[in-house]
Amino acid sequence: MQDIPVIELNDVSKIYPLLSGDVVALDHLSIRIDRGEFVAIMGPSGSGKSTLLNQIGGLDVPTSGVLKITGKNIRHMSDIELTDLRLNAIGYIFQKFNLIPLLTAYENVEYPYILKHRDNDTTGRVSRLLADVGIDRKMAEHKPAELSGGQQQRVAVARALVNDPDILLCDEPTGNLDTKTGGQIMDMLTDLNRQGRTVIIVTHDPLVGERAERIIRIKDGKVEGS
Amino acid sequence: MKKDIILQLSVRSIRLNFLRSVLAAIGIVIGVVAIASMGMMGANMTMSVTEQLSAMANVLVVKADTGGGGGFFGGGPGESSGTISKKTSSSSVSTKDYITKSEFDDLLRAAGKYGTVYPLYQTSDKIQVGDNQGRAAIYGMREDDMASVLIVDQGELPKSAGSVVVGPTLADRQGLTLGSRITIGDATKNESVQKFRVVGILKQKGMSMDLNSDNGIIMPEKSYVGIVGGMEQYDQVNVIVSDIKNINTTKSAITDQLNRKKNVVSIQDSSRMLESITSTVGTLTTFVMAIAGISLLVAAISIFNVMMMSVTERIREIGILRSIGTQKSEIRRMFLYEAIILGLVGAGIGAIMSVILGWLVVLAMVGTTDYFFTYQSLIYVPVSMTIGIAICIFSGVYPAWRAANLDPIEALRAE
Numbered sequence A: 001m002q003d004i005p006v007i008e009l010n011d012v013s014k015i016y017p018l019l020s021g022d023v024v025a026l027d028h029l030s031i032r033i034d035r036g037e038f039v040a041i042m043g044p045s046g047s048g049k050s051t052l053l054n055q056i057g058g059l060d061v062p063t064s065g066v067l068k069i070t071g072k073n074i075r076h077m078s079d080i081e082l083t084d085l086r087l088n089a090i091g092y093i094f095q096k097f098n099l100i101p102l103l104t105a106y107e108n109v110e111y112p113y114i115l116k117h118r119d120n121d122t123t124g125r126v127s128r129l130l131a132d133v134g135i136d137r138k139m140a141e142h143k144p145a146e147l148s149g150g151q152q153q154r155v156a157v158a159r160a161l162v163n164d165p166d167i168l169l170c171d172e173p174t175g176n177l178d179t180k181t182g183g184q185i186m187d188m189l190t191d192l193n194r195q196g197r198t199v200i201i202v203t204h205d206p207l208v209g210e211r212a213e214r215i216i217r218i219k220d221g222k223v224e225g226s
Numbered sequence B: 001m002k003k004d005i006i007l008q009l010s011v012r013s014i015r016l017n018f019l020r021s022v023l024a025a026i027g028i029v030i031g032v033v034a035i036a037s038m039g040m041m042g043a044n045m046t047m048s049v050t051e052q053l054s055a056m057a058n059v060l061v062v063k064a065d066t067g068g069g070g071g072f073f074g075g076g077p078g079e080s081s082g083t084i085s086k087k088t089s090s091s092s093v094s095t096k097d098y099i100t101k102s103e104f105d106d107l108l109r110a111a112g113k114y115g116t117v118y119p120l121y122q123t124s125d126k127i128q129v130g131d132n133q134g135r136a137a138i139y140g141m142r143e144d145d146m147a148s149v150l151i152v153d154q155g156e157l158p159k160s161a162g163s164v165v166v167g168p169t170l171a172d173r174q175g176l177t178l179g180s181r182i183t184i185g186d187a188t189k190n191e192s193v194q195k196f197r198v199v200g201i202l203k204q205k206g207m208s209m210d211l212n213s214d215n216g217i218i219m220p221e222k223s224y225v226g227i228v229g230g231m232e233q234y235d236q237v238n239v240i241v242s243d244i245k246n247i248n249t250t251k252s253a254i255t256d257q258l259n260r261k262k263n264v265v266s267i268q269d270s271s272r273m274l275e276s277i278t279s280t281v282g283t284l285t286t287f288v289m290a291i292a293g294i295s296l297l298v299a300a301i302s303i304f305n306v307m308m309m310s311v312t313e314r315i316r317e318i319g320i321l322r323s324i325g326t327q328k329s330e331i332r333r334m335f336l337y338e339a340i341i342l343g344l345v346g347a348g349i350g351a352i353m354s355v356i357l358g359w360l361v362v363l364a365m366v367g368t369t370d371y372f373f374t375y376q377s378l379i380y381v382p383v384s385m386t387i388g389i390a391i392c393i394f395s396g397v398y399p400a401w402r403a404a405n406l407d408p409i410e411a412l413r414a415e
């Protein structure tokens, strides 16, 4: 039933040329992820998980190899198309939250919505998402700098979901959360996966990994055990 | 309501870095004010000078052509600053420096229908009023001409041989009143010395080409010839053209009449003087505005600096914006908005201030604000505003371009 994979990496390498020598962050990786899968990417620190997610998210272009997102080779996509992809098709929860410091929590979540719809959110979607991740109205008026790490994390989750993306990329989404809130976020992601979305989650936490259908283990930029 | 989130971000960035933005805007304010007020000063000066000069633009001064062409301002009484040399009619025709009666008649025939034509004798000589000694321009005029050309403020025009009228400036300087006596001539140089009685003081006339009466003594032809000599050897003939549109027609009529074979007379009109003064004022204005332009350049650099700092400080933010789907063009727009807002605010305040400051500058430098609220003067407000805003946008282009072309991943890694 799954004809075209959502994500397809073929012999993908990412090399960072540094003065002290090249850093091979991804080393001839081949991965295939189908529509609707719930995949966990695990591996030690510095193994290239975030780098991999950046390639999948259309933020970065591999040094070599072919990366296809929903069947399209990203090398043949323009910057405008890639940006559109990030806005509409991909929800990205960053390891470092990456909230916009000038905007309040509410506005941070609303921002991609406005970029997409060219209008404010009048459907109440932003408020609903914020409530779902446990950010109350008062807190929603705060700037990111006035929020705790866990609160920022939750705002980042809400923002990733606001444009109802097909693919969710999550880099340590529960890393800054207590078990309870972390569990709530995982419940949300599992729910979204059940609704048919592809969820790719990077994690250290074996408990989080267990909730995924499939675990891809990475070490030194290579897929382990495959 | 459509909300431009990109504009919102620009506004917030400006608010967040308020002091820095204010300083940049002040640069633009100063630049705009400098350009506008200098421009307005120039425009007002030009208009005021032109107005003053065109009051005399209807005058043609005809002199004997001595071959040298004759200077513009040199034609006044100061030219023969030496002692009075009695004119001799025996001097050869080719070097004569006066206009003869028959030439005058030709002139009258040619130009009479366009306005008033009158001959004038002029020299300058030593005068004495009481114990005060000095020099003054002395003019001789025919009595009919006096009646039509001169305007008396006090007293009357001279009727008898021993009486004169004087200009108000001279009267002031020498303390002359009606009935004062003036001695004309230099006894130490063996000249005939004569006493005259002041019977009239003229109305202030201002700068003029034909007859600088403000500073002169004017006497009837007979009296003049009595001390200087040279009956009907006129130093110059003035043509006051009634309709300024006929200036050139009159000029060519005179040329046709008198200068057909050879140049007998030279004709001066005020247009060249007018042109040269206007262009001098113009050059001055351009120069001053160029200096003012430098202040705009400085403003441009400070805007550029602020924008570059804004880009550098917000690299991470730019990375975030890009990574969640903001297009390059939107990032560019964000920074251009910032520049435009600074430019608009700066230029707006600058416009208001330049009207106030410009008014003061014009009052101080030109002496009159009669022309301030005219199109030619006030046009400098929108002009300098436009320049200010344009410079802001221009200095924002590169930083905006830089910001938009940052690599999102690199930008995200920035701290």
Ligand SMILES: Nc1ncnc2c1ncn2[C@@H]1O[C@H](COP(=O)(O)OP(=O)(O)OP(=O)(O)O)[C@@H](O)[C@H]1O
Residues within 6 Å of the ligand: A016, A018, A023, A024, A025, A044, A045, A046, A047, A048, A049, A050, A051, A052, A095, B413
């Ligand atoms: N922009 C870059 N320039 C140079 N080296 C880089 C760059 N980005 C990543 N690397 C290197 O690539 C390797 C993989 O980094 P990456 O961030 O993908 O690790 P990670 O698996 O996400 O680690 P963590 O679990 O700690 O987040 C690291 O050795 C890192 O130093």
Ligand SMILES: [Mg+2]
Residues within 6 Å of the ligand: A049, A050, A051, A095, A171
């Ligand atoms: Mg990482």
